Amino acid sequence: MSVPELLNPAEPFPDEASAEHAGHLGMWVFLGTEILLFSGLFVGYAYYRFLFPLGWSLAIEHTHKIIGSVNTLVLLTSSLTVALSLAFAKERKRGLTSLMLLASMALGVTFLVLKGVEYQKEIVEGALPGKYFHADFHAPGADLFECFYWIATGLPLPLELVGLYWHLIDLIWIFLWPLIYLTRS
């Protein structure tokens, strides 16, 4: 490293590229810790799914597959619009950038509204966690599944309001969709 680059002690990076690299690395380390946070939930799911196959099967059968699946398409598409808005911003196309950001927001709101409708149905049907469980299907572990349903689908909701996590929420949902809605044994 040449001496002139080190003359300004306030600037830690010798050039633009290494500053950007450091920023990306920091973001990925942060996303990694978020993935590990959610892994705890996925590991718990795996553990109890292994212990209570019948309860899991009945509870998955009971979930609202159409709403869950439409929400999957909504989230995947919002990931596209977020990625596109960034690509348009790099090309300095202001109109298209704002259009894509607006579309992402609209899709985010759609997701929340559908989630609200689904939660309302689950509450009325008594598919609630632990001792509040009073749905019309009974098997050991079914109430435990509902714990995972409410925690796993509820945790990403507040995070979704922060644009930074958008793709990560999409990633988590990609795994939640088959685990919560589709894989009835």
Place this chain on the structure above:
Amino acid sequence: MKTTTEYLLVWVGLMVLAGASWALSTMRLGEAGFPIAIAIAVAKAGLVIAFYMHMRHEHGSIRLAFATVLVLVALLMSITVTDAATRWGLAMPPGSRSSPLPPPIGAQGSPSQNPDAHPRVR
């Protein structure tokens, strides 16, 4: 290829894979369908990470940091599930797959002979 075209193609791929997940769920393959469903989810996650999250253009330390997370998740998952699969039955909750004991009478979510055991809240 233009970035925007590439993103649209990835989206088409994601939709096709989502369709595959849905079709799989209607086939009722039982436990055999589970690993396939997870494999499809991994493929989708791979597309999102590689293209939408730009991992394709990152190199060196960033890929290493992400690979470390994958190793940690794999360790956490495999060791925990192995524990569940190899425990002595009486050490597991009554009514579970590996327990010789029935679920406790009146336990929430347990099959009950008495309908009054589950008062319904309306």
